[in-house]
Amino acid sequence: MDATLKKNLEIIATKVRMGIIEGVYNAKAGHPGGSLSVADTLTYLYMSRMHVDPANPGMEDRDRLVLSKGHTAPALYSVLAQRGFIPVSELKTLRQIGSRLQGHPSLGKCPGVDMSTGSLGQGVSVACGMALSGKISEESYKVYAVLGDGELEEGQVWESAMFAAHYQLDNLVYIVDNNNLQIDGPVTQVMNPYPIDKKFEAFGWHVICIDGHDFDQIEKAFDEAEKISGQPTVIIQKTTKGKGVSYMENNVSWHGAAPNEEQYNIAMNELKAHLAELEK
Numbered sequence: 001m002d003a004t005l006k007k008n009l010e011i012i013a014t015k016v017r018m019g020i021i022e023g024v025y026n027a028k029a030g031h032p033g034g035s036l037s038v039a040d041t042l043t044y045l046y047m048s049r050m051h052v053d054p055a056n057p058g059m060e061d062r063d064r065l066v067l068s069k070g071h072t073a074p075a076l077y078s079v080l081a082q083r084g085f086i087p088v089s090e091l092k093t094l095r096q097i098g099s100r101l102q103g104h105p106s107l108g109k110c111p112g113v114d115m116s117t118g119s120l121g122q123g124v125s126v127a128c129g130m131a132l133s134g135k136i137s138e139e140s141y142k143v144y145a146v147l148g149d150g151e152l153e154e155g156q157v158w159e160s161a162m163f164a165a166h167y168q169l170d171n172l173v174y175i176v177d178n179n180n181l182q183i184d185g186p187v188t189q190v191m192n193p194y195p196i197d198k199k200f201e202a203f204g205w206h207v208i209c210i211d212g213h214d215f216d217q218i219e220k221a222f223d224e225a226e227k228i229s230g231q232p233t234v235i236i237q238k239t240t241k242g243k244g245v246s247y248m249e250n251n252v253s254w255h256g257a258a259p260n261e262e263q264y265n266i267a268m269n270e271l272k273a274h275l276a277e278l279e280k
Contacts, residue, residue: 068123212237
C-alpha cells in the first residue's frame with residue numbers, strides 16, 4: 001500500500017474510534033468493544049475500496065455493505081460520518097429519541113445504511129440475496145457483509161454459506177471479525193467455532209486470513225477477493241476487541257457497556273495522543 005494512503009487511513013481510523021467512544025458515551029449505552037475491533041476494515045472499505053457517493057447514497061450501482069453484527073453500529077455510523085454521509089457532530093445523538101442513529105442500523109433512517117440488522121445471522125442472508133440479484137441483473141456492484149465470530153454460532157450463517165457457494169456468488173465477500181470474544185466470554189468457551197477457515201473451505205468458499213489491523217494486509221486481501229471467479233470469498237481477520245483503548249482491549253466487559261466520564265476522558269486522551277503522533 002502507498003505510504004501516504006496508509007497514513008491517511010490510520011488517521012481516519014483513529015478519528016473513527018474517537019467517534020465510536022463519543023457516541024457510546026453520550027448514549028450511555030452501546031457496544032464499543034466490537035465496534036473498535038472492526039474500525040480499520042470499515043475505514044478501508046468506505047475510504048479506499050467501495051463505490052459509494054455521499055451525495056447520492058441510494059444510487060443503484062453502489063457497492064453494498066451489510067453490517068450483520070448490527071450491534072457494532074457505532075463503528076458504521078462513525079465511518080459514514082468521516083465519509084461525509086452524516087455530520088460528525090451527529091454521532092453524539094446515538095440511541096437518542098428522534099435520532100437517525102439507532103442502536104442497530106436502520107434502513108431508511110441513516111444515509112449510507114444498506115440494511116436493517118441486529119438479529120445475528122440474518123444480515124448475511126440478506127447480503128446473499130443482494131449478491132444474487134446483482135448476478136441475475138448483471139450489475140457490477142459488490143456486496144460486503146461483516147459478521148462477528150460469535151455470530152458463527154447461528155445456523156443461518158452456514159445456510160447462507162451453502163447458498164452463496166451454490167450460486168457461485170463471486171460478487172460477495174464476508175468479513176469475519178475474529179476478535180475471539182462475545183458477550184459471554186471467549187468464543188472458545190461459549191461455542192468453539194474453530195477452525196473457521198476450514199469450515200468455510202468445506203462450504204466451497206475462497207478463504208483469506210489476515211491481521212485485521214494491518215492496512216497492507218487488508219488491501220491485499222480485498223485485491224485478492226476481486227480476482228476470484230465462481231465462488232464467494234471470506235476474509236477472516238484476527239482483531240483485538242476494544243482496539244485502541246487500553247483498558248478496553250481484550251476485555252469482554254466492554255462488549256456492551258458505555259464508559260463513564262472518567263473512562264471517556266481516558267479513552268479520548270489516548271486516541272487524541274495517537275492521532276497527534278500520526279499527524280506529525
